[in-house]
Amino acid sequence: MKEIKDIIAAYDAACRLQQQTALATVVHVEGSSYRRPGARMLVNETGALTGAISGGCLEGDALKKALLAIHQNKKKIVVYDTTDEDDAKLGIQLGCNGIVSILFEPLVIFDTNENAPIALLRKAVAGRNPSQLICGNALKGSKHFGTTSLAALPSIIQDQLTDSLTKATATEKSDHVIITWQGEEHRFFMQALQPSIQLIIVGAGNDAIPLAQMADLLGWDVVIADGRKTHASPQRFPIANALFIGTPDEVAAQLKPDMRTAVVLMTHNYNYDVAMLATLKSFALPYIGLLGPADKRNRLLHDLEMQGVTFTSQQRTAIYGPTGLDLGAETATEIALSVTAEIMAVMHQTTPNYLREKALPIHAAAI
Incomplete structure (x- = not known):
């Protein structure tokens, strides 16, 4: 929750200065990655970064993609494929051996829409009850729902997501669901959030x-x-x-x-x-x-x-x-x-141990 709180504070500060921002969210991971789905970073038009979507290897290129999203005022999905060991050719020196999908969303200054990304982040940290955040992107094409609420989605999608959201709440585990809508496949990432300790x-x-x-x-x-x-x-x-x-x-x-x-x-x-x-x-x-x-x-x-x-x-x-x-x-x-x-x-219901002695991956299976 701290990362979300920091992002909200940075967004508010940018609004007071009339500066444009974009939200970058890790929406899907295959293989190994420093951050998991749900990691976020706010990018200011000045180049200031709040939060993180990687251990630092993605941030430089993500800054460029976020500024482009701000300039075009358009959501966009960027997939970083780091499974090629010769990742230096990408110019970002990844070395994580995974495929990471990042959704970039330009934010409106002082946005009052209750279904806007920043409003939903505020709602998630406001109380001490478990909550969920939904982030949808097209697997092909440019129609991305982005960070949104269930109520803001078409009813046909709402019906298909309701059970998964209920399950995410009950198990406290995030999930992905792929839904076909208007002839295109959309992946919805449902992030289960627990209140701060x-x-x-x-x-x-x-x-x-x-x-x-x-x-x-x-x-x-x-x-x-x-x-x-x-x-x-x-x-x-x-x-x-x-x-x-x-x-x-x-x-x-x-x-x-x-x-x-x-x-x-x-x-x-x-x-x-x-x-x-x-x-x-x-x-x-x-x-x-x-x-x-x-x-x-x-x-x-x-x-x-x-x-x-x-x-x-x-x-x-x-x-x-x-x-x-x-x-x-x-x-x-x-x-x-x-x-x-x-x-x-x-x-977190974990047993403290040296990570080098852990036989399984550090994180649970990527989602």
Whole structure:
């Protein structure tokens, strides 16, 4: 979601300067590629780029294609075939050994159409519910639907896409569907989007600052909670989406966690942590991180049991204490990296490992 948020911000800045932009979207990949379908990049008429569609090898040529799309005011699809090992002849030094299809769409300055690409991107990041983005292009010919909504498509196409969209929502996996319309084949890429990870940091000490900063860098929504007004302040946490000050019960009453929410307890106040952990039992959370050694975790859970607060075995699997991956972290910044890495792994349901030891492709099969 961070990439989409950055693209929206760059588009708004360009509009204020009356500068033309185009949106480049990876809509299909065969074989190996640095980025997967759904990767986006905004191109400004000045040559400024926001987001990425590759590891840097495509951007130079994509800039030229995007500027041409702006000049012609026309959507266009460009296919980069990098399966030829002698890719130097393309002039872009790819070396990814895959076929990448990029759709270029010129954007209207201050576009108010609710079905315009930028409006649909805004809608996708606005809430905390799963959403979908549809991007359609002709396999042959020049009639490209581009980034659009289901409602804006012809009814015959809507009928054929509805089931696939429902499936994408249920499985949280993107999909491609090829539909024949008016004698031409069109490929529709339906991207399943999950809301940004929400990180609730309970504890506003100095070691919470790099954790909040790293989460913000990743595009996560950051919430800071503490019982001390002097610590949980906008001056100390300017990037926080929300600041909650009060007792654990008062803080818990203001929280709005969901299945994309992680909570990390790092108050360095044992009694506050105990009370806060007790309130978290009523929420369905995929991740609760406890700063400190395993002995502290055991003591917390034991003391809560003595108070009649017992976590089920399933709830205990969501408690990560000590929080973080074993990266040899020592400093607060290194610990922040360790914690955010573990949260990412949990949210993506992956097992951390060295990529060089992975027998299968890094990404799932290309779509």
